[in-house]
Amino acid sequence: MGGGFGVEHRNLYDELCSFRNLELAYRKARKGKRGKKPVQKFESNLEQNILNLKYELETFKYKPKPLRQFIIRDPKTRRISASYFRDMVVHHALYNIIQPIFEKGFIYDSFANQINKGSSKAVERLNRFKRKVSVNGRIINKHRDNNMVAGYVLKADIKRFFDTIDHNILMKIIKRKVEDRNILILINQIIKNHISEIPGKGMPIGNLTSQFFANIYLNELDHFMKHKLKARYYIRYVDDFVVMGKSKSLLEGFKREIKIFMKALKLELHSDKTKVYPLCKGVNFLGFRIFYHYSLLSKKNIIGIRNRVEKFKVEYESGLMDSDDIERSLSGWLGYAMQADTYKLRNEIQEEFKNLKPL
DSSP: OOOOOOTTOSOHHHHHHSHHHHHHHHHHHTTTOTTSHHHHHHHHTHHHHHHHHHHHHHTTOOOOOOOEEEEEESSSEEEEEEOOHHHHHHHHHHHHHHHHHHHTTSOTTBOSSSTTOSHHHHHHHHHHHHHHHTTTTOBOTTOSSTTOBSOEEEEEEBTTHHHHOBHHHHHHHHHTTOOOHHHHHHHHHHHHTSOOSSTTBOOOTTOHHHHHHHHHHHHHHHHIIIIISOOSEEEEETTEEEEEESOHHHHHHHHHHHHHHHHHTTOOBOTTTOEEEEGGGOEEETTEEEOSSOEEEOHHHHHHHHHHHHHHHHHHHTTSSOHHHHHHHHHHHHHHHTTSSOHHHHHHHHHHHHTTSOO
């Protein structure tokens, strides 16, 4: 995902505005969206559209368009705020420049939106941690089956995370690493473009910049967990994080310390959803329920993929997606689902996909 732009440049904003960076940003922004009309419209006069963006950025006339709001149910109801395609190009252009600056300060066990990371790597890491915590599957007394292994897990949930990110705190964190005034103005412009319920708080779900800013924001928590609390078995993917340990009391202590630390970030743990429980009950993480010897895909995830297939059918028939877009999207999901016991489900989905292809 890196743009290949070195952080040694004195003027980061000049690099951001370069035709080379904006063209690279366009290629990244269009990925998986080649069949979408806004992308096709931008491509129809590609060079001029990039030059127009370059001019607006260089002359400080660039202003992002208001975000488009819509509701998705997968099956949880969420409000998504989508940027226009030309603004997505700017987001990728910014990401190309600032990503190398921040990523080197991220901990190893942060897995979202980073080079050679992702949800599959996060699940692999969790599986490694569960073996270490349980001492390679040591069975507890009076066990019912061979998944009744030793160890505990703290599964945390941040209450309305994206809605409660504090803009001033985020900008203070960013300013520690970025001194270029024009880059900071652009970042602030992108952040403020989201109209939230509480002024000065919140970021839209779905934008590349939101995912990356979330990483920057919660990197504060990562370093607290690793360096202050010395939590060896801690993993985070965006706002989804778990801690494992051999002792329940240790994790209960971590929970109390995290609640206190969160106040500095003006965040709050969801009291009903943040719990310490035995590892043998399975770890709910990234759409899986992970036991020692097997993993299950969550019901929410199964409903979500079935809804996506139905959506693909509609978009394919209306010309909004082509077969390559669908195949690319499904192949990513199929690779993700392979981490659980989903052989039958994957075959069913692939059969439905075949029916979407033109005769």
